Amino acid sequence: MNLSFYEAQLALVPELPLLIEQRYQMLKLIKASGPIGRRTLSSMSGYSERETRTMLDLMKEQELVHIAKEGVSTTEKGIEVLFVLHDTMEEKSGRRQLANELAERLGILKVHVVEGDSDDSPLTKKLLGMQAAKQFRSRIKGNEIVAVTGGSSVAAIPSFMQQDELPNVQFIAARGGVGEEVGLQANMIAASFAESCHATYKAFYYPDTLSEEAHAVFQHEPAAKEMLELYSRTDCVIHGVGDATKMAVLRNSSEEEQQILQDQQAKGEAFGFYFNQQGEIVHRIRTVGIQMEQLQDVPLVFTVAGGASKAEALLSYLASAPSQTILITDEGAAQNMLSLM
Known part of the structure; x- marks a missing residue:
């Protein structure tokens, strides 16, 4: 059996495509609406406030979003990630x-x-x-x-x-x-x-x-x-x-x-x-x-x-x-x- 690197990743983390899709959509939502409050973001995305907070913490740790008093917004790195992933995500959708x-x-x-x-x-x-x-x-x-x-x-x-x-x-x-x-x-x-x-x-x-x-x-x-x-x-x-x-x-x-x-x-x-x-x-x-x-x-x-x-x-x-x-x-x-x- 000759697995590709991606297939090996899926075997180890089968939920990987779903996680990428969720975080991509959340990042895209922040880019379109930011600065946006966490509660509003939760309501617009359909995720619970707890799920939203978890995703935001992860994206903040990766320097994809900036969290301030006026709300959450995308960083330059976050915008670049959206740009790089765009074509692949559109194809998959x-x-x-x-x-x-x-x-x-x-x-x-x-x-x-x-x-x-x-x-x-x-x-x-x-x-x-x-x-x-x-x-x-x-x-x-x-x-x-x-x-x-x-x-x-x-x-x-x-x-x-x-x-x-x-x-x-x-x-x-x-x-x-x-x-x-x-x-x-x-x-x-x-x-x-x-x-x-x-x-x-x-x-x-x-x-x-x-x-x-x-x-x-x-x-x-x-x-x-x-x-x-x-x-x-x-x-x-x-x-x-x-x-x-x-x-x-x-x-x-x-x-x-x-x-x-x-x-x-x-x-x-x-x-x-x-x-x-x-x-x-x-x-x-x-x-x-x-x-x-x-x-x-x-x-x-x-x-x-x-x-x-x-x-x-x-x-x-x-x-x-x-x-x-x-x-x-x-x-x-x-x-x-x-x-x-």
């Missing part, structure tokens, strides 16, 4: 296979799937933000124009980019401001990205209720013309995808507009465009922003959205998304998307 199958069937560049379902867990939304920040930073050169949309998934990204220095990158709103919650508007999120990366940003405010005639005039205003010129030179777009019905309600759309969306069987929304199941644009709101045809020429496109409830909306947008799209999603959305396909 089945998420890598799930992501590859989705990318192939959707015809897009890449898919990254994080664990969990954003519909059920606020932590999963943080993991989406952490993964999106990692992928963005690995592909950005440092002198790009980056357009970002509003929404909670995109808003979760900047907090994971606090150690990045990108002074020559300019963040801009992917379209004029609309009536979402202030903290989730594209202008505010662009500012958050810029602050985290020590970069610059350009805000763009667009009234929600312009008539068709006023909209035509507004496009010739200096601020709008400047943004249109920036959109033509955009190097990267980071955007979310919304459920068509929910977005119409969020924007206080008229009953007539909501009826149009219902009649046209709109499923998803992105950039102010509404899509049906086949990926066709069936409606759009009046605003100044990146156009769908422009998106085809943007070198880097990150689509960030998760939750099983978003599967239909994601499929409607991705049916016509540019091939250079990188999708960051979660297991809830990914599995539901495959089942719908």
